[in-house]
Amino acid sequence: MNRILLTLVFFMGSALGQPRSGLEFSGAEIRQLQASDAENPGMLWVDRGAGLFAQHCAACHQPGSMKGVATRYPRVVDGKVVNLEAKLRHNGPRLAYESQELLALTAYVAHQSRGLPFSRGISNEEAEKGRREYYRRRGQMNLSCAHCHEASAGKTLGAETLSQGQPNGYPAYRLEWQTLGSLHRRLRACMYGLHAELPAYGSDLLLDLELFLAVRGRGLLLETPAVRR
Amino acid sequence: MKRRDFLGFTLVILPVQALGQANAHVSTTDPLVVAITKGKDVLPGKVKLELPAVAVNGHSVAMTVKVESPMSAAQYVRAVHLVSEKNPVREMATFYLGPHSGRAEVGSRIRLNGTQRITAIAELSDGSFWSDQVAIEVREAACTDGG
Amino acid sequence: MALARIQLPKDAKRGELVEVRIVIQHPMETGFRRDAGGERVARNAIHSLACRYNGAEVFRATLSTGIAANPYLRFFLRAGESGDLDFWWLDDDEKEGTAKTRLVVA
Numbered sequence: 238m239n240r241i242l243l244t245l246v247f248f249m250g251s252a253l254g255q256p257r258s259g260l261e262f263s264g265a266e267i268r269q270l271q272a273s274d275a276e277n278p279g280m281l282w283v284d285r286g287a288g289l290f291a292q293h294c295a296a297c298h299q300p301g302s303m304k305g306v307a308t309r310y311p312r313v314v315d316g317k318v319v320n321l322e323a324k325l326r327h328n329g330p331r332l333a334y335e336s337q338e339l340l341a342l343t344a345y346v347a348h349q350s351r352g353l354p355f356s357r358g359i360s361n362e363e364a365e366k367g368r369r370e371y372y373r374r375r376g377q378m379n380l381s382c383a384h385c386h387e388a389s390a391g392k393t394l395g396a397e398t399l400s401q402g403q404p405n406g407y408p409a410y411r412l413e414w415q416t417l418g419s420l421h422r423r424l425r426a427c428m429y430g431l432h433a434e435l436p437a438y439g440s441d442l443l444l445d446l447e448l449f450l451a452v453r454g455r456g457l458l459l460e461t462p463a464v465r466r
Numbered sequence: 467m468k469r470r471d472f473l474g475f476t477l478v479i480l481p482v483q484a485l486g487q488a489n490a491h492v493s494t495t496d497p498l499v500v501a502i503t504k505g506k507d508v509l510p511g512k513v514k515l516e517l518p519a520v521a522v523n524g525h526s527v528a529m530t531v532k533v534e535s536p537m538s539a540a541q542y543v544r545a546v547h548l549v550s551e552k553n554p555v556r557e558m559a560t561f562y563l564g565p566h567s568g569r570a571e572v573g574s575r576i577r578l579n580g581t582q583r584i585t586a587i588a589e590l591s592d593g594s595f596w597s598d599q600v601a602i603e604v605r606e607a608a609c610t611d612g613g
Numbered sequence: 614m615a616l617a618r619i620q621l622p623k624d625a626k627r628g629e630l631v632e633v634r635i636v637i638q639h640p641m642e643t644g645f646r647r648d649a650g651g652e653r654v655a656r657n658a659i660h661s662l663a664c665r666y667n668g669a670e671v672f673r674a675t676l677s678t679g680i681a682a683n684p685y686l687r688f689f690l691r692a693g694e695s696g697d698l699d700f701w702w703l704d705d706d707e708k709e710g711t712a713k714t715r716l717v718v719a
Contacts, residue, residue, distance in 0.1 A: 264522025264605075275620040276575070278683035281638045285616055396522070396606040412525035415640055415682035466523050466606075526681040550679055554645065558679030566671050566691060568630045573687035577643070577679055609645045609678070 253387055253401065256454045259465055262391065262400035267412070271464040279344065279410035279462025282337075282417045286345025289338060294328075307350035307459060311447050313363045318444040321347060322419060334438035340417050344408045347461035355405055355459045356451035367449025370442060376433025382446075397466065402427075403454045404447065406463020413466060420447060491599045492585060498556055502547050502587055503595045513546075513598040515586040524578035524608035533570035533588045533596070537563075543570040545589045552582035554609055580607035617700065617712035624717045625692040631716065633664070633672070635700060636685045639710070643678040657705045659684060666716065667696035692718045 260268060274280050290300060311320040325342050326332055332339035371382045385394070386402035393399070407420040414422075421443045425435045436442040492499055492508040499508065516530040533543045542565045548558040561572045570588070578584075585599045620634040637659070644656025656678065664672040671690040700712040 265518060266521055266523055266527055269528060270526060270575075275618070275634045276636060276685050278636060278638070280618055281616045281636060281683060284618055412523055415525070548679070553679050554643070555677050555679055558677055560675040561688070562673040566669070567689055568691040569689040571689060575681040575685045577681050609643050
């Protein structure tokens, strides 16, 4: 029965309906904080990223030329999923995942595309692996991403309202972290909640999920650095 | 009670009400308040503390405090104290101003450990203390709700 | 190295009220959070902050864990001569931080 349902879902595409940004599910404090560049702590990382860009990238890249770049990531290059962090790591200095430097640089480059629709040029076929992972039950809780973020989006879990789990604001400043973090950090946090094994930063599982999330959220505008709870 | 006595009773009560109810919402037995005011009266008024009525998340709540004052060399706000009712650390902040400030208004973002009342106490250059107190509902507490 | 973002009006007229906004990168750690291993993360918050304008103190604050992480402050000053706005702060770990910007007055 499960297999039939899963197949049906493959072909029907996601049961999401209209993609809605996490901002729509956030309380007033968060919306207010994100709306003000003077107050949004995420901008501290964007500032730092600007400095790093000037230091490491400006020799070849004009700062203005970064507009639109983040909308083309993640994407498949030579059969491998490449996200923005991976691209910056390979072309630029060898920065560790989730280091302050990589976060700052990623936030800066993504911020240059703020307001632009993301996830251009990813085919449904390429996102197939990630889609399968999205609907796969995992962890001690034996739940899939869809159980919360599709079936229950908009409902409350304790004091929190479940969002659709869209990636369009990452790297994002999360109040729970009291700092800026990447999408992979957020996905790992979700897995932690499911009492599942945590995949490594930059692992195939997280990259495949990231690719599917980009397709699923097609049409949303980039909000980096977003503020989330 | 004889009518005479009753009238006498109300005559005593009314003037006290008219005095502006010193310490109406600031407890005179709160040691934190006494440490700030050294036991002086804290009058309600002149201070406006702005907080939302409800905060879904207590980690970062916008706060503005304004004090009516000409901010001249003769009359200005010396300090504004922000006191929490339920945070583990009740003294949240003190902002020190002066005539050079031009306007007695400070904004920040505060952490709230649950639904509570926040009090702002302003100390003026003439040594008087004024206050405002606001109740705010916080759905997800910041400090002790398991970060 | 501590980071801060200071927002000032591009220019101001002498005698005008100027709104100063600053956001500082600092965890303002409460001492109540636990890390991945379950250990308490030690308290470390900025407790003292001061702002000098052309060398004279225009704003001072005593802060605590009751101020949100990556603290944001907004206050006013009267524009005098063009000059530097120097921020200084100190946290529970006795680490100092500074930030500077220039106020241009017409």
